[in-house]
Amino acid sequence: MKKTVNVTPSHFIENLQLKDYRSIYQQLSADYQAELSYEALEAICEEVMENNPTFELVSKMTLQEFVEHQWLAREERLGIRAWFTEDGRIHLLHFMPVNMNANSDNVVTANTYQFPFKGEWLTFWGGQNEIVNYHYPIESQRYAYDFVVNRNGFTFDGSPDQNENYYAFGKEVFAPYKGTVATVVSNQKDVTPGTMTNETEPFGNYVILAHEQDEYSLICHLKENSITVREGDVVEQGALLGQCGNSGHTSEPHIHFHVMNGLDPYRAASIRIKSEKEPVRGTFVCV
Known part of the structure; x- marks a missing residue:
């Protein structure tokens, strides 16, 4: 029955x-x-x-x-x-x-950013309160986004302990806005999904871009040795930066992206990103 x-x-x-x-x-x-x-x-x-x-x-x-x-x-x-x-x-x-309603919610970036991928991705974390964005209580990451590729509820096909089985792994990552490459780290190994994490190098492989208006974007957890730009390079919005990986403090392959008011990702404050879309957890974004 x-x-x-x-x-x-x-x-x-x-x-x-x-x-x-x-x-x-x-x-x-x-x-x-x-x-x-x-x-x-x-x-x-x-x-x-x-x-x-x-x-x-x-x-x-x-x-x-x-x-x-x-x-x-x-x-x-x-x-x-x-x-x-x-x-x-x-x-x-x-x-x-739920942490929410920080004064910083009323401040948005001076620049308008694209999300650093192409195709359809799922917002796994993102938004202006803790229930939709677990980064929110941390000032340096308050307005960060985590994006995964989700197909019919799954982010992988096959064994979940293999990076290559995740739809996001190896996908190209792009510059969200024009700027100068300020920092590149590319030699961190990709960790095993779900069982390993690199807490000593939480961002793993990453790129920091310096933009006009004293804004800086951080794109991290990139694939080992996949980054195609060097420090000092000037890039346009949409320029290829590297590939999505699973390096750093991460549970599975995904893209972490946020904008900040300084070069040091541990000390700078995250800024709410002005973009054409402002998705929250569970929202699909297509670029």
Whole structure:
């Protein structure tokens, strides 16, 4: 007999508002229920809904067999992340405080940037609050983007521990705006997806471009020895820089891109990027 689904993503917030926590609990996966009692979930939900916050859906993204939905209550700075399967099971339910509304949100770059790729890529992290952009609490990376290539919910085909199986790996990376190549690092090895990471060289292989208006762009996690420019080169917007890799502090091949107000990526402040599109987590971008 087909399971009756009482809590769909479109009605999840309504279930919370009606205090129908039992229905939510019944749709948690068996493994999740083994870790979390109903009484514990009820207590969490009561605390979250104490002031009747107004939640809005801010992102939706397919992650393999799950569809992630994220809601945000802006005034209370509360977020909810839930992973649903096709049959309605909830495999992850996370209530979290959300950093947002920094004064720097009101400042955008003087230059208008393109995203550093061609074709269609998925915004894995990006936006002006922590629930859609895990970089947000860190001033030096607050407005950074992480992009992956996603096909039918998957970023790879085959074994997930091989870089070559990821759709993004080896794809060309381009200059987001005209400028001068200020810094190049190209000799860092690509790490094994999901199991290794280089925390001593978190950016891995990267290029920093110096632009007019005292702005600098950082494009990192590039493929070992793939960078085609040298320090001092003057490049136009769209010039080839290298290839997407999996070097540095990274879980899988992707492009990290942000703009900053100084040359030192550890000390400079990230600037919200003025672009034709301002995507958030779960948004596909085509250049």
